[in-house]
Amino acid sequence: LGKELKLFHIDEAVGSGMVLWTPNGAVLRTELQNFIADELGKTGYDQVYTPHIGKLGLYRTSGHFPYYKESQFPPVVEPGTVEELAQQGCSCADLSNQLDSGEIDGYLLKPMNCPMHIKIFDSQPHSYRDLPVRLAEFGTVYRWEQSGELNGLTRVRGFTQDDAHLFCTEDQIAGEIAGCLDLVKLVFETLGMSDYRVRIGLRDPDSTKYVGQAEKWDRAENALREAAKTLGVDYSEEPGEAAFYGPKIDFVVKDVIGREWQLGTVQVDYNLPERFDLNYIGADNEKHRPVMIHRAPFGSMERFCGVLIEHFAGSFPTWLAPEQVRILPMNDDLVPQAREIETLLKAAKIRVTVDAVADKLGAKIRKCHLDKVPNFLVLGKQEAEAGMVKVNSRANKALEGLKTVNDCLAELLENIASKTLPDPKD
Numbered sequence: 260l261g262k263e264l265k266l267f268h269i270d271e272a273v274g275s276g277m278v279l280w281t282p283n284g285a286v287l288r289t290e291l292q293n294f295i296a297d298e299l300g301k302t303g304y305d306q307v308y309t310p311h312i313g314k315l316g317l318y319r320t321s322g323h324f325p326y327y328k329e330s331q332f333p334p335v336v337e338p339g340t341v342e343e344l345a346q347q348g349c350s351c352a353d354l355s356n357q358l359d360s361g362e363i364d365g366y367l368l369k370p371m372n373c374p375m376h377i378k379i380f381d382s383q384p385h386s387y388r389d390l391p392v393r394l395a396e397f398g399t400v401y402r403w404e405q406s407g408e409l410n411g412l413t414r415v416r417g418f419t420q421d422d423a424h425l426f427c428t429e430d431q432i433a434g435e436i437a438g439c440l441d442l443v444k445l446v447f448e449t450l451g452m453s454d455y456r457v458r459i460g461l462r463d464p465d466s467t468k469y470v471g472q473a474e475k476w477d478r479a480e481n482a483l484r485e486a487a488k489t490l491g492v493d494y495s496e497e498p499g500e501a502a503f504y505g506p507k508i509d510f511v512v513k514d515v516i517g518r519e520w521q522l523g524t525v526q527v528d529y530n531l532p533e534r535f536d537l538n539y540i541g542a543d544n545e546k547h548r549p550v551m552i553h554r555a556p557f558g559s560m561e562r563f564c565g566v567l568i569e570h571f572a573g574s575f576p577t578w579l580a581p582e583q584v585r586i587l588p589m590n591d592d593l594v595p596q597a598r599e600i601e602t603l604l605k606a607a608k609i610r611v612t613v614d615a616v617a618d619k620l621g622a623k624i625r626k627c628h629l630d631k632v633p634n635f636l637v638l639g640k641q642e643a644e645a646g647m648v649k650v651n652s653r654a655n656k657a658l659e660g661l662k663t664v665n666d667c668l669a670e671l672l673e674n675i676a677s678k679t680l681p682d683p684k685d
Contacts, residue, residue: 260568260569260572260573261284261411261412261564261565261568263573264283264568264573264581264630264631265281265282265283265284266280266281266283266284266287266564266568266581267279267280267281267284267412267564268281269411274416275406275409275416276404276406276409276414276415276416276417277415277416277417278412278415278417278418278561282581283581283582284564284581286581286610287564287567287575287579287581288560288564290578290579291557291560291563291564291579292397292421292560294446294449294678295421295442295446295556295557298442298445299393299395299423302393302438302442303391303393304393304394304395304423305392305393305394305395306395306396307376307379307394307395307396308396309369309372309375309376309379309396309398310369310375311368311369311399311401312335312366312367312368312369313366313367313369313374313375314364314365314366314367315334315358315364315365315366315367316361316364317367317374317375317378318367318370318371318374319361320374320534320535321371321373321374321377321504321531321534321535322470322503322504322530322531322534323370323371323374324367325359326468326470326503327370327503328359329403330370330402330403330404331367331368331370331401331402331403332367332368332401332403334358334365334366334367335365335366335367335368336354336358336363336365336366337365337366340363340365344363368401369398369399369400369401370400370401370402371400372396372398372400372420372422372424373422373424373531373551373553374531374535375398376394376396376422376424377424377531377532377535377537377551378535379394380392380394380424380426380537380549381535381537384539384540385426385538385539385540385549386539386540387428387539387540387541387542387547389539390426390427390428390431390539390549391425391426391427391428391431391435392425392426392427393423393424393425393426394423394424394425394426395421395422395423396422396423397419397420397421397422397560398419398420398422399417399418399419399420400417400418400419400420401416401417402416402418403416404416411565412561412562412564412565412568413520413561413562413565413566414562415559415561415562418559418560418561418562419559419560419561420555420557420558420559420560421555421556421557421558421560422553422554422555423553423554423555424551424552424553424554425439425551425552425554426532426537426539426549426550426551427549427550427552428539428541428547428549428550429550431550432482432527432550432552433482433485433486435552436482436483436486436508436525436527436552437486437489439525439552439554439556440486440489440490440508440525442554442556443510443523443525443554443556444490445556446523446556446557447510447512447523449678450567450570450680451570451680452512452570454512454513455510455511455512455513455522456492456493456494456495456510456511456513457487457490457492457493457494457495457508457509457510457511458494458495458496458497458500458508458509458510458511458521459480459483459484459487459494459495459496459497459506459507459508459509460497460499460500460501460502460506460507460508460509461480461496461497461498461499461500461501461506462476462480462498462499462501462506463498463499463501464498466499468503469501469503469504470503470504470530470534471504471505471529471530471533472529475529475530476505476506476529478529479505479506479527479528479529480506482527483506483507483508483525483527484496486508486525487508494508502526502528502553504526504528504530504531505526505527505528505529505530505531505553506526506527507524507525507526507527507553508524508525508526509521509523509524510522510523510524512566514566514569514570515569515570515572516569520562520566521558522556522557522558522562522563522566523554523555523556523557523558524553524554524555524558525552525553525554526552526553526554527550527551527552528550528551528552528553529548529550529551531551532548532549532550532551533548537549537551571681573631574631574633574653574654574681575631575633575681576633576654576678576679576680576681577633577634577654577655577671577674577675577679578674578675578676578678578679580610580631580632580633580654581610582610582611582612582630582632583609583610583611583632583633583634583671583675584604584609584610584611584612584632584633584634584635584636584671585611585612585613585614585627585630585632585634585635585636586600586601586611586612586613586614586635586636586638586648587614587620587623587624587627587635587636587637587638588613588614588615588638589620589637589638589639589640590640591615591617592640593638593639593640593643594613594615596638596643597613597615597638598613600636600638600648600664601613603664603668604668604671607668607672609668609671609672609675614626614627620637623635624651627653628653631653632653633652633653633654633655633681634650634651634652634653634654634658634671635651636648636649636650636651636667637649637651642661646663646664647661647662647663647664648661648662648664648667649661650662650667653681654674654679654681654682655674655679655681655682656682657670658670658671658674
C-alpha cells in the first residue's frame with residue numbers, strides 16, 4: 260500500500276532495508292515529526308543534532324559494543340590504520356579481534372543515540388537546579404538486521420527515532436516518567452490507535468547480558484511498575500524484555516491484520532550514567548549521579564509510518580494526507596479560476612492540486628478515490644459564477660456542501676489544526 264501511494268521506495272542499488280522517502284512519504288513523516296516537536300516545545304525539551312557515526316570507544320563505554328556486535332554494521336577503520344595493518348599482514352580475523360579487544364580504535368555507524376546525548380549533557384557542569392535536562396533528536400541509527408527479517412518499513416537497517424534522553428534526580432523520576440507516558444498516550448489518541456497493550460520489560464535473572472547492580476535494577480523496575488499503574492490500562496510484566504542497561508515500558512500496538520508491533524517506549528536507566536561517570540552538584544554541594552530516562556513515543560519513524568499506513572488503509576486524516584485537497588474543474592474554461600483557488604489555499608499552507616486533465620467529472624472523482632485524496636472541490640460553471648465550490652470529503656462529512664471559497668478554507672484549516680480523525684466507517 261505504501262508503494263501504491265508512492266510513499267517510499269526501497270532500491271537494491273541503495274541497499275536492502277534502506278528506505279528512500281518519496282515526496283508523499285516525506286510529507287507524512289514531516290507532519291508526524293512536527294506534531295511531536297510542537298509538543299516537546301511545550302514541555303521543556305531542547306532539540307539537538309548528532310553525527311551518524313562515532314568512535315568505537317564511545318560504544319565500548321556504553322556497552323553497545325560488543326554486547327550487540329552481531330546486530331551492528333562492522334566498524335570502520337581509519338585509512339592509515341588499514342594500510343599499516345595490511346603491511347603487517349593482518350588478517351580479517353586479526354583485525355576483528357583487535358577491534359573487539361580495543362587494541363585499535365575505529366568508528367561505528369550509530370546504533371543508538373544515547374551515548375552522544377550523554378556527551379552533550381556531560382559537556383558542561385550541572386547543578387540540581389538545572390535538572391531535569393531533556394534532550395531530544397530525530398536521530399537516525401543503523402542496525403544489521405538479517406536479510407530474512409527485513410520487511411517494508413517495519414523492519415529496516417537504517418531508521419530514525421523520535422528519541423529523547425532525560426537526566427534527572429531520583430526525586431524527579433516519577434514525574435518525568437509520567438510526562439513521557441502522557442506523550443505516548445497523546446500520540447495514540449490523536450491517531451485513533453486504541454488497540455494496544457502495555458508491557459513492562461524486566462531483566463531475566465538467569466541472563467548475563469545485563470549491566471549494573473541488582474539494587475539499581477530493582478529501583479528502576481519498581482519505578483516503572485508504579486508509573487504503569489497510572490495508565491489506567493492492563494499491563495503485563497515480561498522478564499527478558501529489558502534493554503541491557505535498564506527496564507522499560509513498551510506500548511505494543513496491534514495492526515489491522517492482528518500483528519503486534521512495539522512502538523512507543525520509555526526506559527529507566529541507572530547504568531549508563533554510572534558507566535560515563537555523569538554527575539551534578541546537589542543542594543549539599545556534593546556530587547550526585549543523575550538518573551537517565553530514554554523515551555521514544557513513535558519508536559521508529561519507519562515502523563510507525565508502516566503501521567500507520569495500514570491503520571488508516573492509506574486514507575489519512577486531512578492533516579496527515581500528502582495531498583489534502585484536489586480541485587476538479589468541470590471544463591477547460593474553469594481551469595484559470597481553479598488555479599486562483601489553488602493559489603489561495605496554497606497561501607494558507609494547504610497541500611492542494613488541480614486536476615486540469617480534459618476528462619469527465621466521474622473519472623476525475625474515481626481518481627481522487629484511488630489516490631485516497633481526503634477532500635475534493637468540484638468547480639462547475641454555476642459554482643464559479645457564484646464564487647462557490649462543492650466540497651466532497653472522504654474523511655469528514657461535516658466538511659461537505661456548497662460553500663464559498665473562504666468558508667471552505669476556514670473549515671479546512673480548523674479540521675487540520677484540530678487533527679480531526681476520519682469519520683468512523685459504517
